Ligand SMILES: Nc1ncnc2c1ncn2[C@@H]1O[C@H](COP(=O)(O)OP(=O)(O)OP(=O)(O)O)[C@@H](O)[C@H]1O
């Protein structure tokens with residue numbers, strides 16, 4: 001399937017002010033493209049949670065979205081510290097968020113489950129000390 | 142029901158996002174855990190939260206909430222208000238607590 005458009009946003013560690021902007025920009029783009037609103041919402045939830053995980057848990061990274069006729073493919077990549085136990089991290093309620101992040105309303109341990117639930121395909125890879133990569137696909141129909 | 146109707150009825154203070162006062166309100170949601178809000182909040186909800194940092198505007202924008210209501214006269218960060226103005230999301234302050242705000246909104250039929 002032909003790729004229509006691709007965008008890439010840097011995500012900065014600890015930047016709670018700008019955190020969420022990649023997702024907001026992507027949302028505006030999808031609305032312009034006329035993607036169905038319930039689909040846009042699922043994309044927003046997944047993208048926001050992935051973006052905030054990079055802000056809160058990582059040293060920084062990026063979000064890349066590739067838009068095709070029939071689907072969107074989002075990659076959230078960061079440069080570490082990685083996730084030692086992915087199975088544990090995927091469990092609802094599990095969180096290593098700092099006290100500061102918790103006071104701000106993060107750290108429910110719901111982000112990764114939300115991403116998985118919102119997407120049609122979900123892949124997560126990580127290597128401790130190196131990277132975490134989340135790939136999701138959501139279809140438009 | 143519009144946001145401005147709620148502002149008038151509950152005597153709320155409009156801290157920012159005055160351009161969004163014509164937004165439609167359908168239902169109320171109250172929770173302070175952001176990823177919980179992300180998965181349960183619905184379009185056009187009025188969102189009651191004690192969180193005051195700029196990220197709440199990202200959440201409100203992504204979910205297309207009609208407004209954010211801050212209870213108990215909590216002061217809101219400047220950066221949050223700036224972002225709310227940019228995104229036209231009304232940020233409203235009340236002297237009531239979250240429970241009392243819900244009661245008043247319920248009386249209004251929201
Ligand atoms: N990009 C990442 N880099 C390193 N660790 C991560 C990353 N994303 C998630 N984790 C780990 O997985 C855990 C669970 O993530 P999840 O998003 O489900 O919850 P949370 O971010 O802690 O809280 P919430 O998303 O509800 O605010 C995190 O607490 C963290 O330990």
Ligand SMILES: [Mg+2]
Nearest residue numbers: 049053111112
């Ligand atoms: Mg998270």
